[in-house]
Amino acid sequence: MAMNRQRLFPVFIFLFGAWTVQAKDTDQTRLAREEMVAKQIAARGIEDSHVLRAMRAVPRHMFIPENEARFAYDDRPVPIGHGQTISQPYVVAYMTEIAGIKPDARVLEIGAGSGYQAAVLAEITQEVYTIEIVPELARWAASRLQLAGYDNVQVKQADGYYGWAEHAPFDAIMVTAAAPHIPPPLIDQLKEGGKMIIPVGNPYRVQMLVLVTKQGGEVRTQNLLPVSFVPLTGGRE
Ligand code: SAH
Numbered sequence: 001m002a003m004n005r006q007r008l009f010p011v012f013i014f015l016f017g018a019w020t021v022q023a024k025d026t027d028q029t030r031l032a033r034e035e036m037v038a039k040q041i042a043a044r045g046i047e048d049s050h051v052l053r054a055m056r057a058v059p060r061h062m063f064i065p066e067n068e069a070r071f072a073y074d075d076r077p078v079p080i081g082h083g084q085t086i087s088q089p090y091v092v093a094y095m096t097e098i099a100g101i102k103p104d105a106r107v108l109e110i111g112a113g114s115g116y117q118a119a120v121l122a123e124i125t126q127e128v129y130t131i132e133i134v135p136e137l138a139r140w141a142a143s144r145l146q147l148a149g150y151d152n153v154q155v156k157q158a159d160g161y162y163g164w165a166e167h168a169p170f171d172a173i174m175v176t177a178a179a180p181h182i183p184p185p186l187i188d189q190l191k192e193g194g195k196m197i198i199p200v201g202n203p204y205r206v207q208m209l210v211l212v213t214k215q216g217g218e219v220r221t222q223n224l225l226p227v228s229f230v231p232l233t234g235g236r237e
Contacts (some may be wrong), residue, residue, distance in 0.1 A: 036060075037052060041055055041093045054121075055089065055092070055120065058119045063119065063148075075090070076088050080137070086116050093120075095117075095197050098224065101121060101125050106169075106170050107173070108174070109128065109176060110160030110173070111175065112155055115144040118145060119148060128152060129156070129170075130156070131156050131157075131159075141155050164189070165189060173194070175196070175199065176229065178199040178207045178229040178231050179199070180203075182196075182210070192214055197210070197211055203230070206227070209227045
């Protein structure tokens, strides 16, 4: 008996240590974020003060599974399980800046994944909705957002192709998975004067990040830059 307890003790310490690393924001993680914003975000031309503040504020490491958390502030996407990834920090900042989120905006994200992009949006505005198709990731995103204190985000497990009609129209819609075409239900749920940002194209090749605007009832699209996202599954009537 005594022998067993001795053996279990280090295991307990190890697990507790790993948990605290992920659950806490420390001087070290804050510093890593300052450096991330300076070198990857501001240096590449992101200027919106709301976006820069949000990128400095959100503890990105808390949204990444333990075994990958040490890569949280690297200049690249990071695996989050289920074949999915959390986007590269610059891509998150760029898409958020282009979407032009105001503090009173109602925003819909498709592809909650880790919950990180939703947290960045929630730093800027009061009302964020996010949809995730993989049940385990929907639960993960909801738990991470709660742990990090973002109670202004609603997470739903569903097929985001159809949007979230109940809360429409949205000032901004951000799709974080590549779609072969722009889902018509999302265009319908975009507010007049609103902006949607979505990667469009073949999921296994380079896609184009597209800005969709609705002005005077007219829908316009504008190609922004080539990107590489995981595919938007489901939907597609
Ligand atoms: N925004 C995320 C990263 C997204 S990765 C973050 O900040 O971490 C793309 C996510 O879109 C994956 O989690 C994938 O499961 C999800 N996804 C793919 N197709 C979807 C669909 N039809 N509806 C909702 N989510 C979808």
